[in-house]
Amino acid sequence: MTSSQASTPTVFDVQRIRADFPLLARRVHDKPLVYFDNANTSQKPLSVIEAVDNHYREHNANVARAVHQLGEEATAAYESARDRLARFLNAPSRNEVILTTGTTQSINLVAYSYALPQLKPGDSILTTVMEHHANIVPWQLVAARSGATVKAAPIDQRGELIVEKYVELLTPEVKLACVTHVSNVLGTVNPVREIARECRKRGIPLLVDGSQAAPHRPVDVQALGCDFYAVTGHKMLGPTGTGALWAKREHLEAMPPFFGGGEMIREVRFSGTTFAAPPHKFEAGTPNIAGFVGLSAAIDYYASVGFEAIHAWEQQLLHYATERLREVPGLRIIGEAAEKEPVISFLLEGAQATDLATLLDLQGVAVRSGHHCAHPLMQFYGVPATLRVSLAFYNTREEIDAFVVALLKVRKLLL
Numbered sequence: 001m002t003s004s005q006a007s008t009p010t011v012f013d014v015q016r017i018r019a020d021f022p023l024l025a026r027r028v029h030d031k032p033l034v035y036f037d038n039a040n041t042s043q044k045p046l047s048v049i050e051a052v053d054n055h056y057r058e059h060n061a062n063v064a065r066a067v068h069q070l071g072e073e074a075t076a077a078y079e080s081a082r083d084r085l086a087r088f089l090n091a092p093s094r095n096e097v098i099l100t101t102g103t104t105q106s107i108n109l110v111a112y113s114y115a116l117p118q119l120k121p122g123d124s125i126l127t128t129v130m131e132h133h134a135n136i137v138p139w140q141l142v143a144a145r146s147g148a149t150v151k152a153a154p155i156d157q158r159g160e161l162i163v164e165k166y167v168e169l170l171t172p173e174v175k176l177a178c179v180t181h182v183s184n185v186l187g188t189v190n191p192v193r194e195i196a197r198e199c200r201k202r203g204i205p206l207l208v209d210g211s212q213a214a215p216h217r218p219v220d221v222q223a224l225g226c227d228f229y230a231v232t233g234h235k236m237l238g239p240t241g242t243g244a245l246w247a248k249r250e251h252l253e254a255m256p257p258f259f260g261g262g263e264m265i266r267e268v269r270f271s272g273t274t275f276a277a278p279p280h281k282f283e284a285g286t287p288n289i290a291g292f293v294g295l296s297a298a299i300d301y302y303a304s305v306g307f308e309a310i311h312a313w314e315q316q317l318l319h320y321a322t323e324r325l326r327e328v329p330g331l332r333i334i335g336e337a338a339e340k341e342p343v344i345s346f347l348l349e350g351a352q353a354t355d356l357a358t359l360l361d362l363q364g365v366a367v368r369s370g371h372h373c374a375h376p377l378m379q380f381y382g383v384p385a386t387l388r389v390s391l392a393f394y395n396t397r398e399e400i401d402a403f404v405v406a407l408l409k410v411r412k413l414l415l
């Protein structure tokens with residue numbers, strides 16, 4: 001047992017968890033892999049990989065079209081992902097959960113189907129400076145078409161949203177307010193309940209980007225009190241190309257469909273087509289059936305470990321990694337909010353983030369460098385890029401130690 005294992009103050013059996021993730025055993029550039037790019041996409045447990053494999057081996061068919069046995073099995077499996085997502089988000093009804101390709105599609109659906117039909121010149125959409133481009137650009141596109149504008153609430157140097165300013169910006173011409181639950185760059189956890197309360201007082205619907213929250217904490221859309229909540233499957237142990245939008249029934253009923261095609265209709269006539277009820281009204285075409293089978297297994301995996309244990313372990317890792325990084329000379333952490341998920345962005349004096357990431361990769365360490373699809377946030381901090389370490393519950397203190405050793409080594413090469 002190494003000294004850091006001996007001092008681990010928890011019974012969380014991370015080695016048992018790691019055994020469920022085959023890819024974590026890989027070597028990269030002949031070094032043991034240290035995968036710290038979880039905010040980009042998570043690794044997948046065997047149960048997810050096997051569920052997808054088993055679906056194609058045993059149950060593959062299209063959904064909702066065939067009356068044969070396989071068609072029924074595929075439809076049941078696909079629809080059970082909706083049930084699981086509804087429970088995972090504590091949605092009041094499974095019919096309020098639209099299965100999408102991920103957060104980008106979910107937010108675009110709200111932009112084109114909810115916002116665009118009602119926006120007019122003089123209206124605005126409120127977002128924040130710390131958003132991923134997926135929670136900025138769709139709003140800019142529909143604003144450009146309608147003559148509306150996009151406003152951004154400011155943050156402070158610690159990387160916390162200035163909530164009073166957000167609330168001040170909730171003026172009557174705001175038709176939709178948006179906020180990320182957790183920042184993909186800073187790890188900041190935003191006070192979504194409080195924001196939702198202020199939005200409700202003013203009758204302004206709130207969309208929450210939950211991409212970086214759902215992999216780390218239980219989400220309860222009813223307790224949060226928002227109107228729309230988007231998640232992306234590949235960041236939460238599931239396959240790429242899966243995700244969901246939860247929306248209040250009243251919005252879904254009023255929203256026109258976004259994509260037209262098969263599966264979303266009641267009856268098609270050239271004299272006029274009628275549409276299926278939500279959620280199917282928003283799910284035209286053949287979906288990523290196997291992907292959702294995998295996402296179901298991912299949600300089951302989270303349930304088997306439990307978010308309480310996940311959160312406790314990840315917070316230990318976050319604090320340990322933050323402490324260790326503070327020991328590195330010339331290193332500046334960007335984002336020091338009081339409440340964070342395990343994401344640490346930083347700069348190293350005299351070294352480019354991309355050069356660091358490239359050299360770290362040669363040491364077997366996978367981190368992300370760049371603007372993280374958050375240009376306005378980079379502009380706020382006056383930097384072109386950061387290096388980002390993003391942790392998951394299958395990471396260890398030993399990996400953090402190995403990462404710091406590698407960082408000190410590459411720092412020597414660059415400076």
Ligand code: PLP
Pocket residue numbers: 039040101102103104105132134135180182183184209211212232234373
């Ligand atoms: N929102 C946030 C906060 C993200 O971190 C990401 C992905 O990095 C997205 C949205 C976009 O997710 P996807 O590409 O899966 O649609």
